[in-house]
Amino acid sequence: MLGAALREQVCQANRELPTLGLVTLTWGNVSGFDSDQGWVAIKPSGVPYGELRPADIVLLDLEGRVLDGELRPSTDTPAHLVLYRAWGGATEKVGGICHTHSELATAFAQARMELPCFGTTHADHFDGPVPLTRQLRPEEVASGYEAATGQVLVERFAGSPAMSPRRIPAALVPGHGPFTWGADAAAALNHAVALEAVAKIAHAQLALGRAIELEEFLRAKHQQRKHGRDAYYGQIR
Amino acid sequence: MLGAALREQVCQANRELPTLGLVTLTWGNVSGFDSDQGWVAIKPSGVPYGELRPADIVLLDLEGRVLDGELRPSTDTPAHLVLYRAWGGATEKVGGICHTHSELATAFAQARMELPCFGTTHADHFDGPVPLTRQLRPEEVASGYEAATGQVLVERFAGSPAMSPRRIPAALVPGHGPFTWGADAAAALNHAVALEAVAKIAHAQLALGRAIELEEFLRAKHQQRKHGRDAYYGQIR
Amino acid sequence: MLGAALREQVCQANRELPTLGLVTLTWGNVSGFDSDQGWVAIKPSGVPYGELRPADIVLLDLEGRVLDGELRPSTDTPAHLVLYRAWGGATEKVGGICHTHSELATAFAQARMELPCFGTTHADHFDGPVPLTRQLRPEEVASGYEAATGQVLVERFAGSPAMSPRRIPAALVPGHGPFTWGADAAAALNHAVALEAVAKIAHAQLALGRAIELEEFLRAKHQQRKHGRDAYYGQIR
Amino acid sequence: MLGAALREQVCQANRELPTLGLVTLTWGNVSGFDSDQGWVAIKPSGVPYGELRPADIVLLDLEGRVLDGELRPSTDTPAHLVLYRAWGGATEKVGGICHTHSELATAFAQARMELPCFGTTHADHFDGPVPLTRQLRPEEVASGYEAATGQVLVERFAGSPAMSPRRIPAALVPGHGPFTWGADAAAALNHAVALEAVAKIAHAQLALGRAIELEEFLRAKHQQRKHGRDAYYGQIR
Numbered sequence: 001m002l003g004a005a006l007r008e009q010v011c012q013a014n015r016e017l018p019t020l021g022l023v024t025l026t027w028g029n030v031s032g033f034d035s036d037q038g039w040v041a042i043k044p045s046g047v048p049y050g051e052l053r054p055a056d057i058v059l060l061d062l063e064g065r066v067l068d069g070e071l072r073p074s075t076d077t078p079a080h081l082v083l084y085r086a087w088g089g090a091t092e093k094v095g096g097i098c099h100t101h102s103e104l105a106t107a108f109a110q111a112r113m114e115l116p117c118f119g120t121t122h123a124d125h126f127d128g129p130v131p132l133t134r135q136l137r138p139e140e141v142a143s144g145y146e147a148a149t150g151q152v153l154v155e156r157f158a159g160s161p162a163m164s165p166r167r168i169p170a171a172l173v174p175g176h177g178p179f180t181w182g183a184d185a186a187a188a189l190n191h192a193v194a195l196e197a198v199a200k201i202a203h204a205q206l207a208l209g210r211a212i213e214l215e216e217f218l219r220a221k222h223q224q225r226k227h228g229r230d231a232y233y234g235q236i237r
Numbered sequence: 238m239l240g241a242a243l244r245e246q247v248c249q250a251n252r253e254l255p256t257l258g259l260v261t262l263t264w265g266n267v268s269g270f271d272s273d274q275g276w277v278a279i280k281p282s283g284v285p286y287g288e289l290r291p292a293d294i295v296l297l298d299l300e301g302r303v304l305d306g307e308l309r310p311s312t313d314t315p316a317h318l319v320l321y322r323a324w325g326g327a328t329e330k331v332g333g334i335c336h337t338h339s340e341l342a343t344a345f346a347q348a349r350m351e352l353p354c355f356g357t358t359h360a361d362h363f364d365g366p367v368p369l370t371r372q373l374r375p376e377e378v379a380s381g382y383e384a385a386t387g388q389v390l391v392e393r394f395a396g397s398p399a400m401s402p403r404r405i406p407a408a409l410v411p412g413h414g415p416f417t418w419g420a421d422a423a424a425a426l427n428h429a430v431a432l433e434a435v436a437k438i439a440h441a442q443l444a445l446g447r448a449i450e451l452e453e454f455l456r457a458k459h460q461q462r463k464h465g466r467d468a469y470y471g472q473i474r
Numbered sequence: 475m476l477g478a479a480l481r482e483q484v485c486q487a488n489r490e491l492p493t494l495g496l497v498t499l500t501w502g503n504v505s506g507f508d509s510d511q512g513w514v515a516i517k518p519s520g521v522p523y524g525e526l527r528p529a530d531i532v533l534l535d536l537e538g539r540v541l542d543g544e545l546r547p548s549t550d551t552p553a554h555l556v557l558y559r560a561w562g563g564a565t566e567k568v569g570g571i572c573h574t575h576s577e578l579a580t581a582f583a584q585a586r587m588e589l590p591c592f593g594t595t596h597a598d599h600f601d602g603p604v605p606l607t608r609q610l611r612p613e614e615v616a617s618g619y620e621a622a623t624g625q626v627l628v629e630r631f632a633g634s635p636a637m638s639p640r641r642i643p644a645a646l647v648p649g650h651g652p653f654t655w656g657a658d659a660a661a662a663l664n665h666a667v668a669l670e671a672v673a674k675i676a677h678a679q680l681a682l683g684r685a686i687e688l689e690e691f692l693r694a695k696h697q698q699r700k701h702g703r704d705a706y707y708g709q710i711r
Numbered sequence: 712m713l714g715a716a717l718r719e720q721v722c723q724a725n726r727e728l729p730t731l732g733l734v735t736l737t738w739g740n741v742s743g744f745d746s747d748q749g750w751v752a753i754k755p756s757g758v759p760y761g762e763l764r765p766a767d768i769v770l771l772d773l774e775g776r777v778l779d780g781e782l783r784p785s786t787d788t789p790a791h792l793v794l795y796r797a798w799g800g801a802t803e804k805v806g807g808i809c810h811t812h813s814e815l816a817t818a819f820a821q822a823r824m825e826l827p828c829f830g831t832t833h834a835d836h837f838d839g840p841v842p843l844t845r846q847l848r849p850e851e852v853a854s855g856y857e858a859a860t861g862q863v864l865v866e867r868f869a870g871s872p873a874m875s876p877r878r879i880p881a882a883l884v885p886g887h888g889p890f891t892w893g894a895d896a897a898a899a900l901n902h903a904v905a906l907e908a909v910a911k912i913a914h915a916q917l918a919l920g921r922a923i924e925l926e927e928f929l930r931a932k933h934q935q936r937k938h939g940r941d942a943y944y945g946q947i948r
Contacts, residue, residue, distance in 0.1 A: 024434040025427060027358060046471030075462060075470050101358045103434070107441035110356040112449055119821040120887045121738065121812045138454045145458055175451045176357045190736060197735040197814070203441060204818035204914060212823055214886045217849045221856055225786065233786050234757030261671040262664060264595065283708030312699060312707050338595045340671070344678035347593040349686055375691045382695055412688045413594045440678060498908040499901060501832060520945030549936065549944050575832045577908070581915035584830040586923055612928045619932055649925045650831045677915060 002068040003039045006032050007057040010041040010096075013185035014057075017100065018049050020193055028100035029074040032185040033084045035095065038062055040084055044071035062088075075146060082150025083181065092165050096188035097181045104199035105178035108132075112174045115195075117214050118202050123222035124233075125194040127167035131156050135174045149173055167223070170195045239305040240276045243269050244294040247278040247333075250422035251294075254337065255286050257430055265337035266311040269422040270321045272332065275299055277321055281308035299325075312383060319387025320418065329402050333425035334418045341436035342415035345369075349411045352432075354451050355439050360459035361470075362431040364404040368393050372411045386410055404460070407432045476542040477513045480506050481531040484515040484570075487659035488531075491574065492523050494667055502574035503548040506659040507558045509569065512536055514558055518545035536562075549620060556624025557655065566639050570662035571655045578673035579652035582606075586648045589669075591688050592676050597696035598707075599668040601641040605630050609648045623647055641697070644669045713779040714750045717743050718768040721752040721807075724896035725768075728811065729760050731904055739811035740785040743896040744795045746806065749773055751795055755782035773799075786857060793861025794892065803876050807899035808892045815910035816889035819843075823885045826906075828925050829913050834933035836905040838878035842867050846885045860884055878934070881906045 001007065013030040017023040026049070031042035040060045047056060058069035064081055066073070074080075080097050087094035100106075108115050115130040117123055133152040140148035153171055157163045169191045170180040180191035205211070226233040238244065250267040254260040263286070268279035277297045284293060295306035301318055303310070311317075317334050324331035337343075345352050352367040354360055370389040377385035390408055394400045406428045407417040417428035442448070463470040475481065487504040491497040500523070505516035514534045521530060532543035538555055540547070548554075554571050561568035574580075582589050589604040591597055607626040614622035627645055631637045643665045644654040654665035679685070700707040712718065724741040728734040737760070742753035751771045758767060769780035775792055777784070785791075791808050798805035811817075819826050826841040828834055844863040851859035864882055868874045880902045881891040891902035916922070937944040 025430060027361075027434075044472065072469075072472055101356075101434075101438075103437055104441055106356060106358060106438050107445065110438065110442045110449065110451075111445040111447040113445060113447065118886075119812075119817060121817060124738075135452070136455070138452075141454050141458050145462075175355075175449075175455060193736060197738075197812075201812075201814055201817050201821065203444065204815055205821045207444060207914065207918060208818065208822040208824060210822040210824065212821065212886075214821075215846070215849075217852050218847070218886060221852050225856075232783075235755065235783055262667060264598075264671075281709065309706075309709055338593075338671075338675075340675055341678055343593060343595060343675050344682065347675065347679045347686065347688075348682040348684040350682060350684065372689070373692070375689075378691050378695045382699075412592075412686075412692055440681065444681060499904060501835075501908075518946065546943075546946055575830075575908075575912075577912055578915055580830060580832060580912050581919065584912065584916045584923065584925075585919040585921040587919060587921065609926070610929070612926075615928050615932045619936075649829075649923075649929060677918065681918060 001055060003034065003037070003041055003059045004054065006034050006039060006041045007054040007059060010043070010057050010185045011052050011054040013096070013098070013189045014043045014052055015049050016189060020189070022100045022102045022192055022196060023049070024101070028098070028102075029076055030096065030098045030185050030189055031074075031077075031080045033088050033095045035088050039067065040081060042073050042077055042080060044069070045074050047071065076149070078144070078147035079150035079153070079179070082147050083153060083179075086154040087165050087181070093183060094165060094181045095183050096185035097179065098185070098188040098192040099177070099179050100192055100196075101177040102192065102196040104203050105172065105195050107203065108199055109172040109177050110175055114172065115199055115202055116211070117219055118205055118212070119198070119214055120218060120222045121201060122198040123214055123219040124226055125191060125198070126170055127223045127227075128162065128219070130168060130170045130172060130195065131163065132172045132174055149176070153179060238292055240271065240274070240278055240296045241291065243271050243276060243278045244291040244296060246422045247280070247294050248289050248291040250333070250335070250426045251280045251289055252286050253426060257426070259337045259339045259429055259433060260286070261338070265335070265339075266313055267333065267335045267422050267426055268311075268314075268317045270325050270332045272325050276304065277318060279310050279314055279317060281306070282311050284308065313386070315381070315384035316387035316390070316416070319384050320390060320416075323391040324402050324418070330420060331402060331418045332420050333422035334416065335422075335425040335429040336414070336416050337429055337433075338414040339429065339433040341440050342409065342432050344440065345436055346409040346414050347412055351409065352436055352439055353448070354456055355442055355449070356435070356451055357455060357459045358438060359435040360451055360456040361463055362428060362435070363407055364456070364460045364464075365399065367405065367407045367409060367432065368400065369409045369411055386413070390416060404464075475529055477508065477511070477515055477533045478528065480508050480513060480515045481528040481533060483659045484517070484531050485526050485528045487570070487572070487663045488517045488526055489523050490663060494663070496574045496576045496666055496670060497523070498575070502572070502576075503550055504570065504572045504659050504663055505548075505551075505554045507562050507569045509562050513541065514555060516547050516551055516554060518543070519548050521545065550623070552618070552621035553624035553627070553653070556621050557627060557653075560628040561639050561655070567657060568639060568655045569657050570659035571653065572659070572662040572666040573651070573653050574666055574670075575651045576666065576670040578677050579646065579669050581677065582673055583646040583651050584649055588646065589673055589676055590685070591693055592679055592686065593672070593688055594692060594696045595675060596672040597688055597693040598700050599665060599672070600644055601693070601697045601701075602636065604642065604644045604646060604669065605637065606646045606648055623650070627653060712766055714745065714748070714752055714770045715765065717745050717750060717752045718765040718770060720896045721754070721768050722763050722765045724807070724809070724900045725754045725763055726760050727900060731900070733811045733813045733903055733907060734760070735812070739809070739813075740787055741807065741809045741896050741900055742785075742788075742791045744799050744806045746799050750778065751792060753784050753788055753791060755780070756785050758782065787860070789855070789858035790861035790864070790890070793858050794864060794890075797865040798876050798892070804894060805876060805892045806894050807896035808890065809896070809899040809903040810888070810890050811903055811907075812888040813903065813907040815914050816883065816906050818914065819910055820883040820888050821886055825883065826910055826913055827922070828930055829916055829923065830909070830925055831929060831933045832912060833909040834925055834930040835937055836902060836909070837881055838934045838938075839873065839930070841879060841881045841883060841906065842874065843883045843885055860887070864890060
């Protein structure tokens with residue numbers, strides 16, 4: 001089986017989606033990217049998570065040509081490919097993408113709101129508000145809809161170092177839902193878990209009528225102690 | 238056992254109701270319809286889901302005469318029969334119905350609100366708002382209450398192709414709760430799962446104070462890519 | 475073991491409390507009453523549910539004298555005894571009581587609100603709003619607090635047939651939480667499940683800003699078809 | 712293994728964090744303190760709960776010197792040490808600390824609100840509102856951030872007997888989340904469970920628009936019957 005290790009990682013991450021409470025029915029998919037080989041591995045469309053085996057994971061190149069696999073890839077595949085083409089290189093090192101319709105992150109996306117950085121829980125994972133992309137235009141939806149979804153994500157992060165996809169590995173597409181990414185499929189999945197959790201807490205906070213954002217110096221501290229040059233969170237690897 | 242395959246499907250769908258978080262106590266039922274034979278199979282009244290075996294499922298004809306089964310059918314049976322008589326033919330091809338009191342869909346029904354199409358998650362399953370039927374009249378409740386519940390559902394969809402039960406396989410009965418349907422019992426159950434999930438997301442969105450509906454062109458796109466003539470979601474069957 | 479059957483029923487009902495999502499830590503208790511023998515069986519105080527065996531259940535008479543059992547009975551025992559003395563006879567036939575701090579029912583109790591009859595789900599179990607008792611007075615709390623809790627429950631239902639504990643087997647104590655009851659421990663537990671579920675739905679409905687109550691004729695119909703003289707819900711026993 | 716019994720207790724309490732619904736990913740930690748030996752045992756940083764074995768628990772002295780263990784202790788260790796130095800003695804007898812980012816307690820912390828005593832459920836565990844500490848200053852965050860978190864907790868309880876950490880074993884750090892403590896790791900964990908539960912109920916109550924606090928005489932009664940000199944809750948030990 002071509003790309004066996006990558007497909008096993010991607011299979012495992014997809015199988016965890018329902019266990020982690022992130023998906024209903026088949027509403028979500030995780031992919032992985034091997035930048036050395038130029039391989040993308042992604043969930044097949046419409047297949048229940050519990051039945052997925054590594055061989056069901058579709059292996060593609062960056063242009064979307066199927067290299068190995070019997071099943072049709074996720075309809076969202078063009079969005080994943082656009083993101084890997086933009087962010088899969090040595091600068092951003094994105095090696096995994098996760099797309100879900102998880103309840104609270106989707107509620108913010110449907111409300112067309114970015115997710116503010118309200119607490120240290122958020123700051124530990126996302127270095128600032130989780131941004132909202134612009135809405136897609138009718139002509140973009142009519143032709144190449146899924147690729148256009150990837151394009152508005154890339155566009156949202158372009159041109160501002162503060163908005164690097166490494167520092168804020170998540171965004172919301174209006175009326176649709178969240179995308180997260182990371183170094184590999186497991187990291188992208190972890191960010192989807194973190195995003196849904198901080199969206200829940202933010203929603204409960206907003207219901208209390210107090211939209212107070214975290215102080216800048218605390219946000220910076222939590223990022224730095226976990227992700228900065230002198231990070232001291234976790235074990236030394 | 239008469240209608241064994243149908244009763245097994247219906248038994249299985251009913252057994253999944255509590256697992257899927259759709260029912261409390263015995264508040265829900267799924268039925269199936271075999272249009273060739275004219276058979277309706279439905280849950281017996283007041284029996285716990287975990288104890289259900291296929292032989293407990295009651296087999297009836299379209300007029301409600303018991304063909305096989307020892308137990309009394311669900312009190313909601315007359316509503317199911319009205320729907321199969323109206324929608325069980327070649328036009329709508331309804332072969333399964335699910336009725337629950339699932340938490341959020343019931344909250345919208347009690348609030349006497351239709352469920353707007355707020356996002357692509359909703360559009361993937363329901364081609365427009367999930368409608369609310371009219372309220373039943375005292376005389377309808379006094380005599381033939383359950384059949385009248387079926388009648389207001391049929392009435393709500395009558396006369397408008399945009400409101401076809403195939404395009405919007407769900408509706409809310411005011412003060413009562415949701416009904417969903419589909420090609421068979423499993424499809425009806427899936428729509429009940431989808432309805433509760435989109436009702437949860439919509440409720441969370443409304444709490445954010447932003448009742449923004451999905452753009453028409455996006456709603457149409459999501460329906461078409463999943464259910465249209467050139468649908469490209471899922472695997473080729 | 476004296477009262478073995480009763481203690482087994484009560485043990486089983488208590489063990490189900492956490493499984494059903496009704497209790498946190500040890501916040502809840504179920505008791506049962508055998509009116510022929512005058513026996514009350516109740517959970518011991520502060521013992522984890524998972525460890526309960528029938529012999530741990532304390533057997534008392536209606537005056538609270540321990541007949542059998544090594545452990546101290548629940549601190550709420552005097553409330554249960556007051557209710558059995560008032561409602562354990564041939565008129566109300568209360569043979570089981572359940573007290574929890576379940577999340578939503580407790581929120582209504584803390585908000586000092588009765589739970590209105592907003593839907594048929596509610597009407598299937600409670601024939602009208604679930605009432606709120608009056609607040610206890612400082613002198614009642616200072617001396618005989620738990621018995622006084624039972625007294626305000628009895629007082630709330632006194633003198634009005636529409637408020638019969640058989641027709642509305644639940645009430646809320648302000649600042650405290652819900653009590654439910656029924657023919658036996660299992661029935662009391664079922665009503666606690668139903669109460670928490672309808673409280674959740676009501677809370678979600680109120681968040682939509684639409685406090686619409688169920689029509690009287692629908693409320694009466696649902697009670698009558700399930701509990702009336704010609705009830706046709708469930709199986710013939 | 713040095714401090715085996717303490718490390719087993721701490722390991723067990725940490726392993727229960729996700730089971731009890733208190734943590735997402737690795738967002739939480741429990742420690743224990745042996746005042747006779749001066750030993751602190753705490754979770755290692757960033758290790759999944761399911762994989763924890765007693766030998767992974769790090770054993771430290773009160774100054775933070777590692778006595779036994781291969782892994783790096785939780786980044787929150789300095790906060791725990793400050794609390795044990797202040798409250799680990801014969802007056803407050805704090806022998807366990809639990810820190811989580813549990814959803815509702817964190818929402819109150821992010822909203823910069825103390826958690827009022829709204830009901831008897833709260834009063835059974837916390838003898839008054841769960842307080843909010845002051846916000847940390849930029850210079851405190853820049854240098855010795857985690858120890859400063861412990862300091863604002865100690866500061867919040869200093870100088871008022873009504874605010875004893877024994878009577879109110881919990882507090883919220885603004886923009887961050889809850890800390891709880893108790894006689895040992897298990898007690899601290901229990902208070903974290905109780906805090907999240909009463910925060911959920913309080914949040915649901917506030918959504919009903921009725922911020923009614925529990926009467927003083929009821930709050931005092933519930934504390935006294937469970938924790939006072941003549942406590943009669945639970946079994947005699």
